[in-house]
Amino acid sequence: MADSIRLHYDVSGTDFTLAGAASSDVKRTLKQLGISxxxxxxxxxxxxxxxxxxxxxxxxxxxxxxxxxNDIRMVLEDHGPGIENVxxxxxxxxxTAPDNIRSLGFGAGMGLPNxxxxxxxxxxxxxxxxxxxxxxxxxx
Amino acid sequence: MKxxxxxxxxxxxxxxxxxxxxxxxxxxxxxxxCYCGDLLSWxxxxxxxxxxxxxxxxxxxxxxxxxxTECACIVLTENASLxxxxxxKAEMQGVCFLQSSENAxxxxxxxxxxx
Ligand SMILES: Nc1ncnc2c1ncn2[C@@H]1O[C@H](COP(=O)(O)OP(=O)(O)OP(=O)(O)O)[C@@H](O)[C@H]1O
Ligand SMILES: [Mg+2]
Numbered sequence: 001m002a003d004s005i006r007l008h009y010d011v012s013g014t015d016f017t018l019a020g021a022a023s024s025d026v027k028r029t030l031k032q033l034g035i036s037x038x039x040x041x042x043x044x045x046x047x048x049x050x051x052x053x054x055x056x057x058x059x060x061x062x063x064x065x066x067x068x069x070n071d072i073r074m075v076l077e078d079h080g081p082g083i084e085n086v087x088x089x090x091x092x093x094x095x096t097a098p099d100n101i102r103s104l105g106f107g108a109g110m111g112l113p114n115x116x117x118x119x120x121x122x123x124x125x126x127x128x129x130x131x132x133x134x135x136x137x138x139x140x
Numbered sequence: 141m142k143x144x145x146x147x148x149x150x151x152x153x154x155x156x157x158x159x160x161x162x163x164x165x166x167x168x169x170x171x172x173x174c175y176c177g178d179l180l181s182w183x184x185x186x187x188x189x190x191x192x193x194x195x196x197x198x199x200x201x202x203x204x205x206x207x208x209t210e211c212a213c214i215v216l217t218e219n220a221s222l223x224x225x226x227x228x229k230a231e232m233q234g235v236c237f238l239q240s241s242e243n244a245x246x247x248x249x250x251x252x253x254x255x
Binding site for chain 1: 178179180181182184185197199200201202204205207208209225229
């Protein structure tokens with residue numbers, strides 16, 4: 001694999017039935033490329049949680065994935081409300097998800113902690129009223 | 141500790157546990173384990189490929205998690221319902237939904253005797 005592979009996804013903030021579709025597509029691509037199951041699992045977990053957060057907290061966004069020889073890089077960017085206190089948001093169990101979202105199975109407050117746990121490189125840039133950007137890397 | 145792993149086809153699994161089959165399914169899939177939970181972020185990082193996932197979440201988000209974790213089937217416990225949108229998405233994506241009147245504990249005990 002000389003050149004890297006780039007994938008781009010627009011994530012809808014209104015259509016819940018599509019949530020997870022981008023992550024599934026990346027997983028399928030990685031399998032076809034013969035990437036190791038461990039790396040695929042890490043990417044699937046991190047990307048799914050980021051994708052869902054975009055949908056339930058930020059009204060959708062965009063995801064760019066780059067697959068290189070050594071790693072898989074993901075950039076997830078939204079123009080939602082931003083995160084007021086990142087340290088708090090990173091705590092296991094912390095969630096601001098409202099009741100109607102919780103009743104769907106979200107709101108455990110485990111999304112961001114899982115993203116950090118299952119990636120080799122994790123950066124979060126967020127500004128109130130502007131949006132949130134996650135920059136993630138999983139080594140192959 | 142069990143030193144072997146038994147595998148079971150969905151059809152056999154559903155019959156032995158008297159589960160109602162709610163969606164069309166691919167019987168080549170094998171059940172190798174079991175995971176119980178309703179909070180999707182827990183399930184996403186804990187359920188393993190081939191697990192029977194016991195939950196009350198019969199919605200499209202559960203379907204997405206089942207696809208990503210590659211669990212063998214979703215068993216809706218305590219007769220939890222499967223919504224129509226989820227049923228359609230499940231059949232499109234090859235996710236099998238089963239249903240039981242028992243709770244997750246009762247069912248998991250029986251599963252542990254089977255596999
Ligand atoms: N993209 C985002 N935009 C705005 N706020 C966010 C975003 N992502 C996360 N947050 C905030 O950080 C909190 C913690 O996020 P995290 O993903 O850990 O938990 P959750 O989404 O609430 O629940 P879970 O992921 O377990 O279903 C959220 O409740 C929300 O307040
Ligand atoms: Mg989340």
